[in-house]
Amino acid sequence: MATTRARLRGGIDLGGTKIQAVAIDGRRVVRGQARRPTPSGDGPEGVAIAMAETMREAVAAAGAAPAQLVAVGVGAPGAVDEASGVVARSGNIPGWEGSFGLGGALAEDLGVPVAVGNDVDLATEAEFRLGAGRPYRSLLGVFWGTGVGGGLILDGKRWTGRGKAGEIGHVVVTLDGAPCPCGRRGCLEAYAGRGAMEARARKFVKKGGKTSLFDIQRRRDKERLTSRVWADALARKDSLATRLVDEAIAALGAAIASAVNLLDVEAVVIGGGLGTRLGQPYADRIAVAMQPHLFVADRPPAVHVAALGDLGGAIGAALRAA
Amino acid sequence: MATTRARLRGGIDLGGTKIQAVAIDGRRVVRGQARRPTPSGDGPEGVAIAMAETMREAVAAAGAAPAQLVAVGVGAPGAVDEASGVVARSGNIPGWEGSFGLGGALAEDLGVPVAVGNDVDLATEAEFRLGAGRPYRSLLGVFWGTGVGGGLILDGKRWTGRGKAGEIGHVVVTLDGAPCPCGRRGCLEAYAGRGAMEARARKFVKKGGKTSLFDIQRRRDKERLTSRVWADALARKDSLATRLVDEAIAALGAAIASAVNLLDVEAVVIGGGLGTRLGQPYADRIAVAMQPHLFVADRPPAVHVAALGDLGGAIGAALRAA
Numbered sequence: 258m259a260t261t262r263a264r265l266r267g268g269i270d271l272g273g274t275k276i277q278a279v280a281i282d283g284r285r286v287v288r289g290q291a292r293r294p295t296p297s298g299d300g301p302e303g304v305a306i307a308m309a310e311t312m313r314e315a316v317a318a319a320g321a322a323p324a325q326l327v328a329v330g331v332g333a334p335g336a337v338d339e340a341s342g343v344v345a346r347s348g349n350i351p352g353w354e355g356s357f358g359l360g361g362a363l364a365e366d367l368g369v370p371v372a373v374g375n376d377v378d379l380a381t382e383a384e385f386r387l388g389a390g391r392p393y394r395s396l397l398g399v400f401w402g403t404g405v406g407g408g409l410i411l412d413g414k415r416w417t418g419r420g421k422a423g424e425i426g427h428v429v430v431t432l433d434g435a436p437c438p439c440g441r442r443g444c445l446e447a448y449a450g451r452g453a454m455e456a457r458a459r460k461f462v463k464k465g466g467k468t469s470l471f472d473i474q475r476r477r478d479k480e481r482l483t484s485r486v487w488a489d490a491l492a493r494k495d496s497l498a499t500r501l502v503d504e505a506i507a508a509l510g511a512a513i514a515s516a517v518n519l520l521d522v523e524a525v526v527i528g529g530g531l532g533t534r535l536g537q538p539y540a541d542r543i544a545v546a547m548q549p550h551l552f553v554a555d556r557p558p559a560v561h562v563a564a565l566g567d568l569g570g571a572i573g574a575a576l577r578a579a
Numbered sequence: 580m581a582t583t584r585a586r587l588r589g590g591i592d593l594g595g596t597k598i599q600a601v602a603i604d605g606r607r608v609v610r611g612q613a614r615r616p617t618p619s620g621d622g623p624e625g626v627a628i629a630m631a632e633t634m635r636e637a638v639a640a641a642g643a644a645p646a647q648l649v650a651v652g653v654g655a656p657g658a659v660d661e662a663s664g665v666v667a668r669s670g671n672i673p674g675w676e677g678s679f680g681l682g683g684a685l686a687e688d689l690g691v692p693v694a695v696g697n698d699v700d701l702a703t704e705a706e707f708r709l710g711a712g713r714p715y716r717s718l719l720g721v722f723w724g725t726g727v728g729g730g731l732i733l734d735g736k737r738w739t740g741r742g743k744a745g746e747i748g749h750v751v752v753t754l755d756g757a758p759c760p761c762g763r764r765g766c767l768e769a770y771a772g773r774g775a776m777e778a779r780a781r782k783f784v785k786k787g788g789k790t791s792l793f794d795i796q797r798r799r800d801k802e803r804l805t806s807r808v809w810a811d812a813l814a815r816k817d818s819l820a821t822r823l824v825d826e827a828i829a830a831l832g833a834a835i836a837s838a839v840n841l842l843d844v845e846a847v848v849i850g851g852g853l854g855t856r857l858g859q860p861y862a863d864r865i866a867v868a869m870q871p872h873l874f875v876a877d878r879p880p881a882v883h884v885a886a887l888g889d890l891g892g893a894i895g896a897a898l899r900a901a
Contacts, residue, residue: 359688395741407841409842411738415705416734417843418717418844419717420844421874423843424843425839425841427840428750428837428840429752429837429842430834431752431756431836432829434754441871442871443833444872480820507754508754511751512749515749515750515751515834515837517746518747518749518750519750519841520731520738520740520744520842521742521744521746530648549764550751552743552749552761553743574830
């Protein structure tokens with residue numbers, strides 16, 4: 258990438274398996290990026306050190322000097338306190354027990370102000386400002402990955418309620434339905450979260466069922482059934498993968514239609530690991546699955562795949578950097 | 580009621596079985612009210628004439644002269660075009676086929692400006708401004724009657740989306756679930772709407788089941804299982820009524836919790852015929868039924884019964900009168 262002398266803002270998206278950092282310039286163009294696995298076993302302190310290093314790497318990839326980085330935004334999963342930068346209950350980050358002052362630790366390490374926000378909110382805002390949501394004033398972002406997260410833009414502004422809005426993954430799609438990783442029953446995520454889908458696939462195999470999912474996983478040397486593993490299994494018409502993804506799409510259709518019946522937003526943006534990997538054909542299938550549940554069936558919302566793909570969370574974080 | 584010389588604003592709530600009118604003064608105090616059955620068989624023109632008469636009756640009940648009425652607001656079910664005052668698809672008003680210029684017809688008859696809005700939106704706004712929702716900046720109104728309607732206040736303003744937000748009655752609670760009067764499957768209204776509950780009760784009796792519901796209906800000389808009939812049957816521990824209301828509460832709990840997971844509003848206000856008739860003990864039961872589905876379980880929203888009761892829709896309409 259060409260050398261830049263611009264002032265850069267950094268964005269870091271903290272995920273359960275990877276840390277993604279970007280450095281953007283004043284025109285909100287990504288000038289550099291870097292990605293590292295999320296370290297496990299060193300607790301939140303170790304995660305913070307790896308995040309700072311990934312950020313410096315992204316600045317270097319922009320051909321910029323460290324001093325050109327003037328502010329950083331961070332998107333984190335779990336319960337984020339934006340005012341203090343403290344992140345608690347980050348259940349999908351290994352070893353993250355209790356609360357940790359992530360914003361403070363990074364600000365000290367990087368020597369710049371750090372703003373911390375919810376990862377899914379930031380990704381939704383990025384899609385709204387720079388991605389598939391640009392033409393709209395109201396939208397629902399649905400992040401279909403290990404879990405199913407959601408973010409809302411209403412009348413051009415993010416809606417967070419009392420701080421925890423957007424949990425479309427825990428909209429009930431079937432009363433007394435399947436157990437959800439969250440401990441409840443019948444949530445969307447119980448059918449459509451990649452974590453829950455993997456648990457179902459393992460159960461199926463334990464009972465003697467056949468699937469290529471775990472062969473593909475081994476061949477790709479992955480610890481989990483990643484989005485790529487699912488996409489490969491679908492491409493070779495694996496019957497279990499096809500059935501579980503069909504069920505996920507039916508559940509996504511019902512839950513998103515319920516949200517649209519309630520909010521009547523203009524658009525839905527489908528992101529997340531599975532959402533971006535499977536792309537617009539599957540976003541279109543979700544739109545079809547919504548149709549029978551839409552109260553105003555003749556005026557469905559637009560359904561787009563996330564335009565910023567994997568970088569949306571980090572770009573959204575950079576936009577939040579002050 | 581004492582004679583008044585104040586300028587009055589009128590509000591008319593058009594329901595499937597009754598027309599409710601109120602006249603409020605500048606301090607938003609109800610000075611007079613009147614109620615008539617909704618005429619069937621004369622089409623929308625006949626309904627408009629009856630609405631104007633009910634409005635005049637409410638003004639007279641306030642001890643006021645007709646000229647003291649300066650503006651009127653109307654809450655109507657169905658698809659309301661606020662700009663033109665045209666109401667279409669008012670499915671639960673007998674004989675209301677196609678579109679009708681309700682605002683224009685009433686303005687001509689009453690000789691004052693008439694604003695038309697959605698009945699449930701107006702009732703929600705009334706609860707927010709004058710009723711159980713006053714302490715809050717965000718709330719969900721749930722109107723539990725023949726159907727289940729909903730309205731949203733977000734950040735102190737009503738949220739209508741592209742014009743049709745708030746349809747909590749058509750949030751899916753069970754994928755491929757019970758048939759709903761709307762023609763879809765598994766909606767909240769399929770379990771909790773008084774219309775759907777009556778259909779279930781009739782089916783049960785047809786199959787030889789025993790219930791006191793229809794005896795109570797006959798004794799009260801009602802054409803339908805009204806909220807009062809249900810309340811009476813519950814009071815005498817009728818087992819079918821108890822079971823159907825239990826199922827309705829379970830469905831309300833799941834759908835409202837889903838809405839709270841999505842929007843994280845501060846409060847839920849339960850109104851409508853059944854909601855106001857059964858009162859706070861049943862609102863409390865709905866709060867209990869929400870609990871297992873709430874993503875942030877340790878900080879549930881407040882759940883209140885509607886404070887304005889049956890008059891909320893008409894008062895909300897009067898507040899809208901310009």
